[in-house]
Amino acid sequence: MNIAVVGTGYVGLVSGTCFADSGNDITCVDIDENKVKQLRDGEIPIYEPGLKTIFDRSIREGRLRFTTDLEEAVKDAEIIFLCLPTPPGADGQADLSAVLKVAGQLGKMITDYKVIVNKSTVPVGTADRVREAVAENTDAEFDVVSNPEFLREGAAVEDFMKPERVVIGTSSERAAELMTTLYEPFVRSGNPIIVMDERSSELTKYAANAMLATKITFMNEIANICEKVGANVDNIRRGIGTDSRIGKRFLFAGIGYGGSCFPKDVQAIHYTAGQNGYDFKILDSVMKVNEKQKVSIVKKMEDYYGTSDFSGKTFGIWGLSFKPETDDIREAPALYIAEELVERGAKLIAYDPEAIETFKKATTKEVLDNTTFVLNQQDALVDVDALVICTEWNEFRRPTIDRFQDHMKKAVIFDGRNLYDLNRAKKSNITYISVGRPSINV
Ligand SMILES: NC(=O)c1ccc[n+]([C@@H]2O[C@H](COP(=O)([O-])OP(=O)(O)OC[C@H]3O[C@@H](n4cnc5c(N)ncnc54)[C@H](O)[C@@H]3O)[C@@H](O)[C@H]2O)c1
Numbered sequence: 003m004n005i006a007v008v009g010t011g012y013v014g015l016v017s018g019t020c021f022a023d024s025g026n027d028i029t030c031v032d033i034d035e036n037k038v039k040q041l042r043d044g045e046i047p048i049y050e051p052g053l054k055t056i057f058d059r060s061i062r063e064g065r066l067r068f069t070t071d072l073e074e075a076v077k078d079a080e081i082i083f084l085c086l087p088t089p090p091g092a093d094g095q096a097d098l099s100a101v102l103k104v105a106g107q108l109g110k111m112i113t114d115y116k117v118i119v120n121k122s123t124v125p126v127g128t129a130d131r132v133r134e135a136v137a138e139n140t141d142a143e144f145d146v147v148s149n150p151e152f153l154r155e156g157a158a159v160e161d162f163m164k165p166e167r168v169v170i171g172t173s174s175e176r177a178a179e180l181m182t183t184l185y186e187p188f189v190r191s192g193n194p195i196i197v198m199d200e201r202s203s204e205l206t207k208y209a210a211n212a213m214l215a216t217k218i219t220f221m222n223e224i225a226n227i228c229e230k231v232g233a234n235v236d237n238i239r240r241g242i243g244t245d246s247r248i249g250k251r252f253l254f255a256g257i258g259y260g261g262s263c264f265p266k267d268v269q270a271i272h273y274t275a276g277q278n279g280y281d282f283k284i285l286d287s288v289m290k291v292n293e294k295q296k297v298s299i300v301k302k303m304e305d306y307y308g309t310s311d312f313s314g315k316t317f318g319i320w321g322l323s324f325k326p327e328t329d330d331i332r333e334a335p336a337l338y339i340a341e342e343l344v345e346r347g348a349k350l351i352a353y354d355p356e357a358i359e360t361f362k363k364a365t366t367k368e369v370l371d372n373t374t375f376v377l378n379q380q381d382a383l384v385d386v387d388a389l390v391i392c393t394e395w396n397e398f399r400r401p402t403i404d405r406f407q408d409h410m411k412k413a414v415i416f417d418g419r420n421l422y423d424l425n426r427a428k429k430s431n432i433t434y435i436s437v438g439r440p441s442i443n444v
């Protein structure tokens with residue numbers, strides 16, 4: 003099929019590349035000229051495991067192109083995917099300006115039947131608004147479909163290639179058939195393509211993210227109780243996760259959820275509820291608890307040192323991205339933790355395998371002025387008063403214990419991701435303070 007993908011960020015680039023890999027002809031469009039140039043030069047602007055191989059292959063075989071010219075991209079396309087940003091605007095409301103702007107432009111360009119697909123995460127009713135914006139400028143036939151994307155960063159290619167489900171929101175049989183044909187190669191294992199009305203499809207995406215953010219937050223609250231009563235959240239996770247009604251995944255307590263999706267989508271569905279006269283109380287609590295959880299490790303550091311004045315102290319930071327296997331730092335707990343530590347007078351030595359450059363662009367001048375960025379994990383230990391672990395990159399899981407004692411001023415670890423076994427920590431002389439588990443050698 004001939005497909006246009008508008009917006010070549012995480013979702014657009016992964017979708018376009020994966021659709022190309024199953025034999026489709028893809029033209030990706032973006033307004034960012036530098037990004038398009040970089041992509042044309044064969045460079046991928048994001049870090050996403052597995053993407054480069056299929057990107058290179060699809061380009062080599064002529065199925066994947068990049069342009070800044072929307073009209074050229076959509077001219078021959080049967081399906082046009084909108085993978086545009088929907089950041090939080092005022093009051094947490096999703097900002098639809100990019101989506102509606104492009105919809106208006108499409109109306110001026112299309113002359114034959116097109117399926118226009120909202121793959122961005124958009125509030126209920128957006129399909130209707132896109133339909134109106136397109137129809138204002140054209141008499142050509144078209145359908146608007148909601149097709150939310152459920153990929154996770156860091157596992158985006160795998161998630162896209164083998165989705166647990168594909169949700170298609172449309173009341174048009176013609177559009178449903180085209181979309182089903184497109185997605186069939188991705189669900190050969192028998193996972194379902196679920197066709198429903200547009201509004202339910204739009205809400206399904208928010209419900210999924212809000213449910214997952216709530217699950218994580220629930221475990222973070224259990225962890226906070228564990229710390230008060232001397233229980234271990236790892237044991238509780240195993241104890242409840244084996245109940246198939248609860249499930250094993252997304253039960254890991256830590257320093258809160260971050261990323262470009264959960265924080266904004268929880269806000270957006272909460273806002274939609276409010277606009278419709280419904281007070282979504284659980285999500286109100288989820289947001290408040292998560293705000294506190296993100297910097298809970300700083301409170302633990304204050305308790306340990308008996309002061310909130312960290313002048314004269316240097317802390318190593320392992321992990322800046324909001325989760326492993328990505329260079330994305332949007333709403334990363336490390337951003338907030340670094341700010342809080344520097345505000346208390348600390349100096350930082352920070353290491354991340356992929357996210358140093360993105361972190362530098364997003365953080366404050368104060369943090370930049372007080373942080374040394376290093377290119378390997380050992381260097382972030384040299385002469386530091388303590389190590390703070392913010393992201394569970396694999397390489398942090400089994401470091402040589404001696405390095406902590408040999409390099410650090412004092413072997414103290416504040417672990418926001420519960421990477422280490424408590425018994426092993428006990429046998430070493432390391433002071434180890436984690437989340438929802440007893441503190442060791444304090
Ligand atoms: N990142 C994820 O893991 C993920 C997963 C599922 C859904 N989503 C949703 O998908 C949407 C896109 O997210 P993303 O992370 O890919 O965003 P992103 O910021 O990485 O990419 C968006 C791209 O759109 C481009 N763009 C902006 N305005 C444009 C215009 N008028 N014409 C053409 N291009 C334009 C930007 O230059 C950018 O390259 C959001 O609604 C998001 O909530 C994201």
Ligand SMILES: O=c1ccn([C@@H]2O[C@H](COP(=O)(O)OP(=O)(O)O[C@H]3O[C@H](CO)[C@@H](O)[C@H](O)[C@H]3O)[C@@H](O)[C@H]2O)c(=O)[nH]1
Binds near residue numbers: 256259260267
């Ligand atoms: O047990 C867990 C699992 C995750 N997290 C945190 O939750 C956040 C989000 O993690 P994850 O869901 O793996 O990453 P995203 O790439 O943000 O993916 C989410 O957001 C995407 C955008 O909407 C959706 O498409 C995905 O289905 C959804 O998982 C991160 O800060 C994680 O550290 C935890 O704290 N504990």
